[in-house]
Every structure is written in structure tokens, then in C-alpha cells.
Amino acid sequence: MEEEMKKLLTGILAAGMLAWATGAFSEDAKKADVPGKKKLSIAMVAKSSTNPVFLSARTGAEAAARDLSAKYGIDVKIDWRTPPTEDGQVQAQRIAQAVNEGADAILLSCSDAGKVNGAINDAVGRGVPVMTFDSDAPQSKRFAMYGVDDVKAGEQLMAELAKQIDGKGKVAILAGNQNAPNLKKRCEGVIKEAKKYPGITIVGTFNHVETPQDAAAEVVRVMNAYPDITAWAMVGGWPLFTKTLLADLNPDKVKVAAIDALPAQLPYIEKGIAPILLAQPTYNWGYVSVEKIVDRMCLNKEVPVMNDMQLVPVTKDNLGTWARQLKAWGMDVQEEYLKLEK
Amino acid sequence: MKKLISKIFGTQQSGIIMVILLLGVVLTIFSGSHPDRATGAQVNNFLNQYTLMQTATDASFFAIMAIGATIVIISGGIDLSVGSIYAFAGVISAMVLRAMGPMDSVPTLLTALTLCVGIGLACGLANGLMIVGLRVHPFIITLGTMWIFRGIAFVASKAESILIPDCLTGFTKATFGLGTLYPVPMLIMIASTVIGAIYLSKTVMGRHVYAIGGNADASRYSGLKVGRITTGVYVVSGLTAGIAAFVGTTYYGSASCADATGYELYVIASAVVGGTSLSGGKGSAISAMFGAVLIILIRQSIRTLHLDQNYEWIIIGLAIIIAVVLDQINARLTSRRLLKSVAEKQNIETIKSK
Numbered sequence: 168m169e170e171e172m173k174k175l176l177t178g179i180l181a182a183g184m185l186a187w188a189t190g191a192f193s194e195d196a197k198k199a200d201v202p203g204k205k206k207l208s209i210a211m212v213a214k215s216s217t218n219p220v221f222l223s224a225r226t227g228a229e230a231a232a233r234d235l236s237a238k239y240g241i242d243v244k245i246d247w248r249t250p251p252t253e254d255g256q257v258q259a260q261r262i263a264q265a266v267n268e269g270a271d272a273i274l275l276s277c278s279d280a281g282k283v284n285g286a287i288n289d290a291v292g293r294g295v296p297v298m299t300f301d302s303d304a305p306q307s308k309r310f311a312m313y314g315v316d317d318v319k320a321g322e323q324l325m326a327e328l329a330k331q332i333d334g335k336g337k338v339a340i341l342a343g344n345q346n347a348p349n350l351k352k353r354c355e356g357v358i359k360e361a362k363k364y365p366g367i368t369i370v371g372t373f374n375h376v377e378t379p380q381d382a383a384a385e386v387v388r389v390m391n392a393y394p395d396i397t398a399w400a401m402v403g404g405w406p407l408f409t410k411t412l413l414a415d416l417n418p419d420k421v422k423v424a425a426i427d428a429l430p431a432q433l434p435y436i437e438k439g440i441a442p443i444l445l446a447q448p449t450y451n452w453g454y455v456s457v458e459k460i461v462d463r464m465c466l467n468k469e470v471p472v473m474n475d476m477q478l479v480p481v482t483k484d485n486l487g488t489w490a491r492q493l494k495a496w497g498m499d500v501q502e503e504y505l506k507l508e509k
Numbered sequence: 510m511k512k513l514i515s516k517i518f519g520t521q522q523s524g525i526i527m528v529i530l531l532l533g534v535v536l537t538i539f540s541g542s543h544p545d546r547a548t549g550a551q552v553n554n555f556l557n558q559y560t561l562m563q564t565a566t567d568a569s570f571f572a573i574m575a576i577g578a579t580i581v582i583i584s585g586g587i588d589l590s591v592g593s594i595y596a597f598a599g600v601i602s603a604m605v606l607r608a609m610g611p612m613d614s615v616p617t618l619l620t621a622l623t624l625c626v627g628i629g630l631a632c633g634l635a636n637g638l639m640i641v642g643l644r645v646h647p648f649i650i651t652l653g654t655m656w657i658f659r660g661i662a663f664v665a666s667k668a669e670s671i672l673i674p675d676c677l678t679g680f681t682k683a684t685f686g687l688g689t690l691y692p693v694p695m696l697i698m699i700a701s702t703v704i705g706a707i708y709l710s711k712t713v714m715g716r717h718v719y720a721i722g723g724n725a726d727a728s729r730y731s732g733l734k735v736g737r738i739t740t741g742v743y744v745v746s747g748l749t750a751g752i753a754a755f756v757g758t759t760y761y762g763s764a765s766c767a768d769a770t771g772y773e774l775y776v777i778a779s780a781v782v783g784g785t786s787l788s789g790g791k792g793s794a795i796s797a798m799f800g801a802v803l804i805i806l807i808r809q810s811i812r813t814l815h816l817d818q819n820y821e822w823i824i825i826g827l828a829i830i831i832a833v834v835l836d837q838i839n840a841r842l843t844s845r846r847l848l849k850s851v852a853e854k855q856n857i858e859t860i861k862s863k
Contacts, residue, residue, distance in 0.1 A: 268812075281672050285682070
């Protein structure tokens with residue numbers, strides 16, 4: 168009996184050891200199954216480190232680096248090299264510097280595509296692949312782009328706004344930096360879509376420095392100059408990061424539709440000033456882009472040149488769900504929105 | 510050798526050179542290394558040919574403008590419009606080249622250079638004439654033209670980023686057989702510095718600039734045409750902004766009205782870090798170039814040393830103050846040394862005469 172017990176215990180132990188070894192080996196085999204690079208330093212150059220949307224992209228990129236490192240047993244690191252303010256020339260310098268300091272790949276959102284084409288091509292020439300997100304440099308040798316189709320985004324924005332104002336009224340476009348090609352395309356989309364509504368007049372396209380305060384000040388200035396404006400199509404949600412317009416805009420008279428729906432912007436949905444925000448999952452700019460770079464460089468997978476990101480309409484009906492999604496992406500969200508049922 | 514070292518340490522630039530070297534050593538030690546993509550050998554992240562050339566290239570745009578700014582500051586003035594002249598000259602040149610259509614390389618190059626330099630000169634002349642003619646402080650005039658020039662560039666270009674012909678980029682990115690190193694901006698920076706240094710130290714016009722900066726009234730009473738000299742220094746400042754616009758626009762391959770936004774402060778900082786006195790009468794073109802190199806080096810070190818980028822502005826601000834203080838300490842020590850050696854000489858001569 169004792170002998171049998173001994174055998175049984177030995178058997179269980181052996182089976183356990185075998186299972187552990189098999190598991191460990193299969194894990195090792197899985198990790199060793201990476202055909203490309205085992206160590207990856209990705210230099211991330213967004214437009215501006217003072218813009219919250221790029222900070223969430225950074226959070227996403229760093230999360231992807233952690234997840235993919237654990238999943239494939241590779242060492243992915245994000246090297247944040249974003250200038251404090253938008254400057255295409257400085258971006259080009261930072262790309263060159265990253266290449267000189269041994270970066271394996273570059274992830275870039277272009278402030279001025281014309282300025283960074285040369286730096287991208289030089290990087291690619293020296294064996295460092297470049298991927299763009301948010302704002303593309305189509306004439307360069309970058310291997311892929313991840314972001315929204317900007318013309319379509321502009322069209323969708325105007326279509327949603329038109330629903331809110333019953334297809335009639337005077338609409339102003341808030342356009343951000345005049346040199347950003349992606350924002351120009353969104354404005355094109357807004358204007359194109361507006362032509363479908365005979366009752367809608369576009370008052371003008373207003374550029375500004377892309378900080379929340381400058382944007383909010385621009386909205387107030389324009390409202391003073393054109394008191395009959397009934398709606399704003401904001402191709403980026405910069406002024407909604409401040410609380411100024413919560414008091415300055417009357418939701419009964421002026422409606423706003425904007426691209427982006429980050430935590431600080433959610434009160435505008437709740438108060439009815441912005442009945443709809445088209446959220447760019449900006450966290451995914453970082454997360455998905457890093458996945459694509461790892462796919463190409465570590466897993467030797469094909470990556471399509473254009474990778475479309477879909478906008479998420481956020482209204483009072485899904486405010487709670489969206490708030491919880493933002494929370495899950497590591498952002499600080501007001502408790503009141505997290506408690507909402509939908 | 511001892512003589513050479515003491516000569517180097519006795520120069521006006523010795524303080525800033527020391528700071529640059531010290532920072533270079535710190536960066537070399539702490540920057541780490543990476544495997545070379547071609548050979549696999551370990552390469553220092555800072556002390557490699559690409560980073561050093563990139564540092565010189567990045568500094569060249571500031572440094573060329575800083576030479577003009579230094580001449581203005583020596584004369585007792587200030588020019589806040591250099592960044593806008595840069596953008597204006599670049600945008601108009603790019604638009605004219607686009608309108609003219611494809612041409613051979615040489616005419617394209619000459620047209621771009623003539624336009625950039627010509628627009629820079631014209632803007633500088635406008636600044637100078639308004640400052641002298643309207644008798645308004647240069648800070649106000651150049652603050653106004655800073656917005657006017659950028660505004661014209663904005664209206665003219667409709668905020669579009671205008672690509673320039675490839676042959677121009679080919680010129681500024683000529684490698685001279687150095688692989689992927691582009692030495693042209695650095696060479697233009699060195700040439701501009703040499704010309705600036707000769708202008709300031711070896712020509713009568715240069716000495717006049719120091720004279721009016723030291724004491725404008727005394728210069729006027731001694732017969733110098735202060736108005737003409739003042740106009741001249743703003744023309745030189747416009748010229749250097751035009752040259753920088755040519756180098757920058759052709760190097761990066763496009764021009765937009767937002768180019769060089771805020772660069773005037775970096776340019777003035779380069780001059781000041783280089784030891785130029787904001788009260789006029791003191792400064793040098795060579796020091797201004799080193800000032801620009803130091804500022805770029807500080808900016809670069811934040812990334813090379815993997816410091817938190819959010820601290821960039823704080824670090825640059827502190828570094829500028831520290832660099833100026835160190836330079837002033839060095840200048841004081843040098844002047845004390847000189848006074849001491851003069852006194853010793855006088856003592857020896859007195860003893861000999863006795």
C-alpha cells in the first residue's frame with residue numbers, strides 16, 4: 168500500500184513536472200517564435216506634448232509596449248520625443264536625433280508634412296522604418312499610417328451637426344493649426360457636407376494656436392464678431408478642455424459638434440452644449456500603431472499602408488459607457504460619469 | 510603648447526567653450542550606447558559623427574541669425590522680427606519658385622538665394638529706416654514688424670506648406686562623399702561667423718557699431734552718422750535672417766508661414782549666452798555661434814540623457830542663466846588676470862627705470 172502510494176505520488180510529481188516543463192517550454196517556444204527583432208526601441212514624436220490627446224496616445228503606446236513585451240517575450244520601449252509646441256522643423260530634428268541614438272522605429276504625427284518628409288526619408292534610408300498616426304506624410308517613405316480618414320471625419324461631423332440644428336443656421340468652423348494637413352482635410356469635409364444643406368451658411372474657418380485657452384478665446388472673439396452664429400463645427404475639441412464655454416455658450420442658441428471626447432470635454436455633452444462629440448480613440452493612436460510596428464518588425468507580418476480608425480459618436484445616451492472606456496485606458500474620469508448607467 | 514593653452518583660455522570665448530566641452534564630456538559619459546545598424550559595433554549615443562553633425566546643423570539656423578542679432582545688440586538695439594523675416598523670405602521664395610515652374614539647378618539655386626537674401630535685406634532696411642526715421646524704440650518697431658512679416662507670409666501662402674524644388678534640397682543636403690552626413694548648413698554657419706567676426710573686429714564699420722553701442726551720444730559728437738550705422742545693423746540682421754531662411758527652407762524642403770515661430774528668443778538667447786551685453790558695446794560673432802551651439806546642446810541633452818521632457822523649458826532657462834553667470838565669472842577672472850599682469854609689468858618697468 169505504501170509502495171503504491173509512493174508510486175502514485177511519484178507519478179503525480181512526474182506528471183506535474185512534465186506539465187510544468189511542457190507549459191514552460193511551450194511558453195518559451197511561443198516567445199522564441201518571434202522571427203524578427205527581439206528588442207525594439209520606438210521613438211514617438213507627436214505634434215505637441217502640451218496637447219492632452221497626444222498624452223493619451225502616449226499612454227496607449229506604453230500600454231501596448233508592456234502588453235506586447237509580455238505576450239511575445241520581446242523588449243518594446245517607447246522613447247517619447249515630442250516637442251512642447253508644434254514645430255515641424257523641431258520634429259525633423261528629433262527624428263534625426265532618435266535615429267542617431269539607435270532608435271529601431273519612429274512613430275510620428277506630422278505638424279507639417281513638408282518639413283518632415285526629408286527626415287523620414289533619411290531615417291528609412293538608414294534602416295529605421297517610420298509609421299505615422301493622426302497626421303500623415305503621404306509623400307514620404309513611411310510604411311504605414313493609422314488614423315481617421317480626415318475628409319470623411321469632417322463630413323460626419325457636419326452631418327451630425329446638421330441633425331442638431333435641423334439643417335439650417337450659421338455655422339463657424341474651428342480649425343486649429345493652419346499648417347496641419349489633417350485638419351485642413353477635415354475642414355474640407357465639413358464644407359463639402361455643408362453644401363448638401365441649403366439652409367446652412369458657413370460663416371468662416373477660424374485658425375488658432377492649438378492650446379485650450381487660445382482656442383476658447385478664439386471662439387469667444389468670433390462669437391462677439393458674429394453674434395448670429397448658431398453652431399460650431401470644431402474639427403478638434405481644443406476649447407472644450409476649458410470650462411469657459413460652459414458659461415459663455417447658451418445651449419438653447421448655439422450647438423457644438425466636435426471631434427474628440429476626452430474626460431475634460433464630457434461636461435459639454437452633459438450640459439447639452441455639445442449634444443454630440445465624435446471621439447477619436449486617441450489611446451489607440453499609440454496602442455494600435457505600436458501593434459502595427461511590432462507586427463512588421465518582430466512578427467514579419469504584412470501591414471497595410473492605410474489603417475483606418477473609426478470615430479465613436481458620444482452623446483448623453485452612451486456617456487457612461489464611454490467614460491468607463493476612458494477610465495479603462497488609464498485616464499482620470501469624473502466619478503459622476505462613471506456612475507451613469509449607459 | 511603652454512602658450513597655446515593660455516592663449517585659448519585667455520580668449521573671450523574660453524568660458525563658453527569650457528561649458529560646451531564640459532557638457533560634451535557629461536553627454537559622452539552618461540548617454541549610453543547602441544549597436545551600429547551596419548556593423549553591430551557599439552556606438553556612443555552622443556559621441557558619433559551623426560549626432561555631432563546633427564547638432565551643428567540644428568545650431569546653424571539659430572547661429573546664422575544670432576550673428577546678425579549680436580551686431581544689433583552690440584549697437585544697443587534689439588531685433589524681434591528675425592523669425593518672421595525667416596518665414597517671410599522662405600514662403601515668398603517658395604511661392605515664386607513654384608510660379609516659375611521647373612528650371613535647371615543653377616538658375617533655381619540662384620533665384621532662391623537672391624530672393625531669400627533680397628527679402629531679408631529689404632525687411633532689415635524697413636526695420637532700420639522706421640527705427641531711425643520714426644525715432645521709435647527698436648523693440649516696438651521690430652515687435653510690430655514681427656507680426657507684419659509673418660502676417661504677410663500667412664496671407665500670401667494661405668497657410669499652405671509650400672514644397673520647394675528637389676535640387677535645392679540636393680544643394681543643402683550635399684554629402685561631399687560623407688555618406689548620410691550633411692555638412693553644408695554647418696559650413697555656411699562657419700563662413701557667416703568668420704565674415705561676421707571680420708566685419709566686427711577688422712572693419713571701420715564694425716568698430717562704429719561698438720562705438721554707438723558703447724555711447725551713442727559720444728559717437729554722434731565725434732562725427733559718426735549714428736542713423737546710418739543703426740540702419741545698417743538692421744540690414745545686416747535682415748540679411749542673416751534671409752541666409753538662415755535659405756539654408757532652413759532648402760534643408761527641410763518646404764516653407765510655411767509658421768516657420769521659425771518663437772526663434773527670435775532663441776536667437777537673442779544665443780547672443781546673450783555668447784557674452785553679448787544687452788546694454789550694447791560688447792559681443793562677438795564667434796561667441797554668438799558658440800551660444801547657439803550651447804543652446805542646441807542643452808536641448809539635445811534632455812533627450813540624450815533620457816530626462817523627463819516636461820522639464821525642457823525649466824532646464825533650458827536654468828542652463829541659460831548658469832551659462833551667462835559662468836561666462837561673467839570667467840570674464841571677471843580674465844580681466845583681473847590682465848590687470849594683474851599689467852600691474853606686474855608696470856612694477857618691473859618702474860624698478861628698471863629706478
